[in-house]
Amino acid sequence: MKIIVTGGAGFLGSRVISELLAAQDAGHLPQQITEVVSLDLTETSVQDPRVSSVVGDIADPELLRRTVDEDTWAICHLAAVLSGGSEEDFDLSHRVNVHATHQLLEAARATGSRPRFLFTSSIAVFGGEMPETVPENLATQPDSTYGAFKAMGELLVNDYSRKGFVDARICRLPTISVRPGRPNSAASSFASGIIREPLQGEASVCPVPLETRMWLSSPNTVVANLVHAVTIEGEQIGRWRVLNLPGICVTVGEMLESLTAVGGQQARDLVTHQEDERIKSIVLSWPGDFDVDRVLELGFARDDSFEDAVRQFHQEFVA
Template identity: 65%
Template sequence: MKIIVTGGAGFLGTRLIKALLARAGQVEGLPAFESIVSVDLAPCAVDDPRVSSVTGNVSDPAFIRAAVTPDTVAVYHMAAVVSGQAEADFDLGMSVNLDGTRALLEACRALGTTPRFVFASSLAVFGGPMPEVVPEDLALLPQSSYGAQKAIGELLVGDYSRKGFIDGRVCRLPTIVVRPGKPNAAASSFASGIIREPLNGQASNCPVPPATRMWLSSPATVTDNLVHAIAVPGERLGGRRTLNLPGLCVTVAEMLASLERVGGPEARARVTEVPEQRIIDIVCSWPGDFDVSRPLALGFTRDGDFDAVVRQYKDEFIG
C-alpha cells in the first residue's frame, strides 16, 4: 500500500514525507502504508528506501493515471502554481491548479476504493468585505486567479467525497513562515523574507503596510496538521470537508517586533518598508483571523506565539 504526495519535491512536501515516514504505525487513524511516491517536476530529495519519485506534469491525465495505481490508500495534493505566478500566467495556473486537480481526482475515482485525499487549499479563496474573525462557513469571494482555482478545487473535492469517489479533506493552509531558501513567486513570499533574510545578515523589503494582518503557521505545525488531516476519520468530518487550519493572527508590525526580539536590533534594521501595489492588492484581500474552534476540537494544533516561530527557524537553519 502506498501514499502519493504531489509536490513531494518541494519544501513542504519533503517535510510531509519525512513526517509520514517517522510516524508510520504510531499515529492512530493513519492509513497503513509500505511506501510513499512523490509526484513532482523534480525527484524528491528524501533518502529512504520507502520513497520513490515519478516526475512529470500533474495536468497530464495519462501521467497521473500511471502514478495512481490500485495500491494507493491516500493522496496528498500539494502541487500548485503559487499565487503571484498564477496571477501573472493565467493559462499555467488553470492548467496545473485546476486541470491537474481534476486529473488527480479522476484517477482516484477510477480506483473504485475511496482513497483518503487531502487537498492543500489557501486563504486566497476569500476576499471582499469580511468580518474581523472569519467563520468557517463564510462565502468564498477570491480576488485572484489562484484563489479562484483553489476555490474550484475545494468544491470538486467536496463533491467527489459526497459521491463516495474519495474520502476528502480540504485544508486551507495559513501562510507558512519561515520558509528556508530563496524567495518564490508567491505573493506572500515576503512574509518569510522579512524574517529569513535579516537573520542571515541580508537586506529585505516589506511591501505591505505594517498594520496588515496575516494568518501564519510554522512549517513544523503545518506538517503536524497535515499528518493529522489524513488520520481524522471521515465520519467526524461529515459533509463539511473543508477546514481552516489553525494559525496565528499577527500584524506585520508584530512580526518585525518578534524579529527584533529574537534577532536583535541589527536584524530589524535590515528590513526596509517600500510599498509594492501588486503585492498589496493580493495579500491585503486575504483575511487575517479565523474561528478555528472546529479544527481545534478535531485535534489540530497551532503555534504558541510568533516569537517561537522565529526561534524555530533560527534554531533549525541558523543554529
C-alpha cells in the same frame, strides 16, 4: 498500500513525506503503508527505502493513471502554481491548479477504492468585505486568480467526496512563516523574507503596511496538521470537508518586533519599507483571523506565538 504526494520534491511536500514516514514508524497511521510516492517535476530529496519518485507533469492524465492505482490508500495533493505566479500566468495556473486537480480526482475515482484525498487550499479563497474574525461558514469570494482556482478545487474535491469517489480532507493553509530557502512566487513570500533574510545578515524589503494582519503558521505546525488531516476519519469532519487550518493573527509590525526579539536591532535595521501595489492588492484581500475552535477540537494545532516560530527557524537554520 501506498501514499502519493504531489509536489513531493518541494519544501512542503518533502516535509510531509518525512512526517508521514515518522507517523508510520510511530504507529499513528490507520493503514500499514509500504511506499510513499513523490509525484513532481524533479525527484524528492527524502532518502528512505520506502520513498520513490515519479518525475513528470502533474496534468498528464496517462501519468496519473499509471501512478494512482488500487493500492493507493491516500493522495496528498500539494502541487500548485502559487499566488504571484498565478496572477502572471493565468493559463499555467488553470492547467495545474484546476485541470490537474480534476485529472487526479478522475484517476482516484477510476481505482474504485475511494482513497483519502488531501487537497491543500488557501485563505486566498476569501476576499471582499469580511468580518474581523472569519467564521467557518463564510462564503468564498476570491480576489485573485490563485484564490479563484483554489475555490474551484475545493468544490470539485468536496463533490467527488460527496459522490463517494474519494474520502476528502480540504485544508486551507495559513501563510507559512518562516520558510527556509529563497523567495518563491507567492505574494506572501515577504512574510518569510522579512524574517529569514535579516536573521542571516541580508537586507529585505517589506511591501505592505505595518498594520497588515497576517494569518500565520510555522512550517512544522502546518506539516503536522496536514498529516493529522490524513489520519483522522473523514466522518469526523462532516459532509463539508473544508477546514481552515489553525494559525495565529499577527500584524506585520508585530512580526518585525519578533524579529528584533530574536535577532536584535541589527536584524531589524536590515528591513526597509517600500510598498508594492501588486502584492498589496493580493495580500490585503486575505482575512487576518479565523474562528478555529472546532478545528482545534478535532486535534489540529496552532503555534503558541509568532516569536516561537521565529526562534524555531533561528535554531534550525541560523544558530
